[in-house]
Amino acid sequence: MSTENEFEGIKVVVIDDSKTIRRTAETLLKKAGCEVFTATDGFESLSKVMECQPNIIFVDIMMPRLDGYQTCALIKNNPVFKKIPIVMLSSKDGLFERARSRIVGADHYMTKPFTREELLSTIKSYVVDAKTQS
Secondary structure, eight states: OOOGGGGTTOEEEEEOSOHHHHHHHHHHHHHTTOEEEEESSHHHHHHHHHHHOOSEEEEESSOSSSOHHHHHHHHHTSTTTTTSOEEEEESOOOHHHHHHHHHTTOSEEEESSOOHHHHHHHHIIIIIHHHHHO
């Protein structure tokens, strides 16, 4: 698909209450050269986002305590993090979920399970290509 080093140094936060999803995403992204930070829910993710200043965030919709919609809205309402692309992750592929994701400020929507290609092409279009355009 692309040269591996174009993902070198890209900081990614993966927020999902599923250990399997977090591990899968982390493994795939680290192999591509990304720096990966994971969180199990929205509350935990807020400190991770502040700490590492990621280039892109993947957030699951269905999580305990603070769901993906609330997490996305909180991040997007903060002027410091407003420009970070947020990708919603869900096992549902409904119009309602997609629309609600847009309303809270998500930039993209991906269904689970995702492939390595889907993950990397999303990062490529929102981070790598965005950098070369600016």
